[in-house]
Amino acid sequence: MEAVQRLVGLRREGRSGEAHALLVEAAYWPAARFPLLAAELQRAGLGADWATLLWEAASLPADRLVGAADALVAAGRTADGEQILRQGVARPAGEIGEAVLALAAEGRRREISALLDAYVRVRTPEEAARSVAADPQQLVPLLLEAAQGASDECHWDLVHALRVAGFSA
Structure with a gap:
């Protein structure tokens, strides 16, 4: 996935602000992309970035928040789906x-x-x-x-x- 490759490069170059901006942008991607993104981030050793992405996605509008949680649960990432909902209801x-x-x-x-x-x-x-x-x-x-x-x-x-x-x- 191109975004993960970009993120790896940004992290390697110490450009954490740009990396975070990419994660914020990714939070607004279609919900169906979340499971693949999670797997790619984990594979690239960027588990902390996945946690950041979940945190950013928790501020999505409620319908998109639930959609992202559903996509994660459907892909077998139930803990991530539950986490995003828990974080999302902190508003x-x-x-x-x-x-x-x-x-x-x-x-x-x-x-x-x-x-x-x-x-x-x-x-x-x-x-x-x-x-x-x-x-x-x-x-x-x-x-x-x-x-x-x-x-x-x-x-x-x-x-x-x-x-x-x-x-x-």
Whole structure:
């Protein structure tokens, strides 16, 4: 893969800023390229660059984030797919809520499920409760469904956090 060869050359020449710029650019490539890129980076001894690329990709818009995670899981890189989702849900609660609403408007139920599943597993119930502010009527049921899928304890903790935050659960 040409990009990996360029990256090897940049690393060899000590041009880390340009190498990082290439990784940022690669984060926006089509999701289907991620598994091949991962394999090529590992083969070239650039595992740290793969970790950087995953970190950069975590800031992708929610639909692209889930697409990248799906491509990695489908290629047998489940840990990488889970990692990118965990990192991706570290964004502010309001952004998560807006992202879910945008996905819902497009009928992208599976992406909503993947995003919220990671979200309720990584964030505190109080943080998760804050994500429903944009449209509680639509977001509360989706969030509760994700929490129930995670565990009974997660579900009950979220119900309590929603009630404390003033949202009926």
